[in-house]
Amino acid sequence: MTAELDAVVRARTDALAKAAAASTAGELAAVETEVLGRQSAIVELRRSLGRLEPEVRKAVGQAVNEAMGAIGDAVAARRRELDAADRAVRLEAERLDLTEFAPRRRRGHLHPFTAAWERLEDVFVGMGFEVAEGPEIETEWFNFGALNFPEGHPARESQDSLWVDWGAPGSTLLRTHTSPVQVRTMLAHEPPIYVVCPGRVFRQDTPDATHMPVFHQIEGLVIDRGISLGDLAGTLDSFVKAFFGGEFSSRLRPSYFPFTEPSAEFDVQRPDGSWLELGGCGMVHPNVLRAGGIDPEQWSGFAFGFGIDRFALTRHGVDDLREFWSGDSRFLSQF
Numbered sequence: 291m292t293a294e295l296d297a298v299v300r301a302r303t304d305a306l307a308k309a310a311a312a313s314t315a316g317e318l319a320a321v322e323t324e325v326l327g328r329q330s331a332i333v334e335l336r337r338s339l340g341r342l343e344p345e346v347r348k349a350v351g352q353a354v355n356e357a358m359g360a361i362g363d364a365v366a367a368r369r370r371e372l373d374a375a376d377r378a379v380r381l382e383a384e385r386l387d388l389t390e391f392a393p394r395r396r397r398g399h400l401h402p403f404t405a406a407w408e409r410l411e412d413v414f415v416g417m418g419f420e421v422a423e424g425p426e427i428e429t430e431w432f433n434f435g436a437l438n439f440p441e442g443h444p445a446r447e448s449q450d451s452l453w454v455d456w457g458a459p460g461s462t463l464l465r466t467h468t469s470p471v472q473v474r475t476m477l478a479h480e481p482p483i484y485v486v487c488p489g490r491v492f493r494q495d496t497p498d499a500t501h502m503p504v505f506h507q508i509e510g511l512v513i514d515r516g517i518s519l520g521d522l523a524g525t526l527d528s529f530v531k532a533f534f535g536g537e538f539s540s541r542l543r544p545s546y547f548p549f550t551e552p553s554a555e556f557d558v559q560r561p562d563g564s565w566l567e568l569g570g571c572g573m574v575h576p577n578v579l580r581a582g583g584i585d586p587e588q589w590s591g592f593a594f595g596f597g598i599d600r601f602a603l604t605r606h607g608v609d610d611l612r613e614f615w616s617g618d619s620r621f622l623s624q625f
């Protein structure tokens with residue numbers, strides 16, 4: 291009886307040692323077959339139970355059962371350990387270090403044109419104006435006809451329009467200026483009207499340092515009773531002081547636009563005495579008021595239009611407009 295029990299103890303000790311020594315899941319699977327499989331020592335012993343005397347068989351059978359249970363438990367425990375270790379290794383390998391890019395993260399900011407556009411809006415809103423917008427694809431009537439450009443007038447050609455293949459030939463274009471929004475606003479609202487109309491405009495131009503085929507303008511329109519040229523000059527001067535600062539002043543120079551009479555160019559004087567041309571302005575022509583459904587006998591008004599991009603150019607001391615369109619973040623991130 292001692293010999294059989296010894297054999298069970300040896301099989302059990304040997305199996306437990308092998309299970310503990312397995313260092314991978316594959317090795318452990320092989321060990322399991324070796325120590326619990328059909329040809330394992332312990333299963334051999336169980337098979338031989340039938341040849342033992344009944345009194346011996348009982349004790350040895352019990353020892354075999356206990357040994358098989360212990361070996362099964364040891365293999366399962368080792369499997370859990372190896373799985374946990376595997377998982378730890380995998381997690382470590384797959385770990386994403388989410389802090390890795392933090393020091394290099396950069397915040398975006400508005401494009402200098404957008405910043406200038408928004409600042410202009412803010413200053414005019416602060417002066418009591420509302421903001422209006424109109425479509426970028428316009429009819430010939432809103433872009434020219436309603437603005438008192440006579441049929442076949444060279445001023446139409448001078449704006450180098452980009453025509454759109456839509457409707458009758460010559461009926462539809464990319465707006466060449468924001469002035470059509472004046473007429474749209476008059477048709478949509480009763481006076482008094484105090485609006486600014488920022489937007490994108492298009493002309494057939496070859497890009498160079500000071501011209502782009504796409505640029506931005508802001509239009510102003512005031513319609514009320516008894517509005518005079520003095521109101522125009524005063525409004526623009528207040529705007530200049532609010533936008534650029536108290537050391538800046540402005541002047542009007544006689545000019546010509548079909549939609550204003552009289553018309554003027556509007557310049558700003560910098561503290562160093564130099565002048566910057568900002569755009570055009572004038573008293574709204576009676577024909578334009580009529581096109582907008584407004585009675586010129588009762589109402590009068592003024593209008594102005596500036597290029598927005600030039601504000602950004604001057605503000606940042608950049609001398610080539612094309613830089614702002616490059617989309618090069620090394621350039622744009624400076625501002």
Ligand code: DAH
Nearest residue numbers: 467469570571572593594595
């Ligand atoms: N629309 C003109 C242009 O694009 C600018 C302009 C001039 C607008 C005089 C005005 C104005 O409202 O009164 O060149």
